Amino acid sequence: MIARYANIDLNLLIALDALLEEESVTGAAGRIGLSGPAMSRALGRIRRTVGDPILVRAGRPLAARPLTVRRYADAPHLNFSRRGRLTGPIDAALADHGLRRRVIATVPTLAAALMMVRDSDAVGMGPERAGASMIRELGLRTLPVPLDLPPLRMVMAWHPRQDADPGHVWLRGVVRATVAAVVA
Structure with a gap:
């Protein structure tokens, strides 16, 4: 070879x-x-x-030819899911091409996924802009995913008793603005 x-x-x-x-x-x-x-x-x-x-x-x-999609599917995948889910939109998009991916591990954080990608031959997927500094620091390279995927929806959640708390309202605003700036 x-x-x-x-x-x-x-x-x-x-x-x-x-x-x-x-x-x-x-x-x-x-x-x-x-x-x-x-x-x-x-x-x-x-x-x-x-x-x-x-x-x-x-x-x-x-x-990119469908072969690129096949190569993407054939690669070992590291999954990042806070809830430990093994499947998601990527799998549905691959199924549309008659393909399945092989998930070798699922970790709860983007940081853990990126470190594992660095130390393996696996591919991983995450928000490029949100992880940009860590991607650079780890010497990783990003490539476009060769699939049409739905946009990632981000939401905040809090207990209803915090709805009117001035400090909580302020913190939610700061988080919203910070995330918007990072993903814009």
Whole structure:
């Protein structure tokens, strides 16, 4: 297996990253300072190297092929769920593609999930903006999830007796503003 990939030009990984992020040959070329034709040639070399079209035109932008969804499903997954749930919207979206993921662990916090992802070959999913500083500190890399997922809904809960408490009202406002600033 190693011998098969021994002569791969690692610069193609930079091009692939830009193509996946920009979903456009022109956008990816501009992102890494190549001409459009040079990026097209790089895409051709990527396709020949992996033996797969990787990106295909779906309307205007390039779209990751279903193979990307399959690779995502085939990867070992670390799940982060405060309630210990093993399934969720990701599983429903994968089921729409006829796929299932393999969850190897579920942890109660984003921090625990990110640390476990750092120390394994697993993938994890969490709010990118809310976890950005920890993601950077741990040296992790984020990629878009290759699925259409519903938006994450965040709510606060408190006992009704705290509804009119001035301190509690103030604290809820601070929390609301802070979270809004982080996820905006």
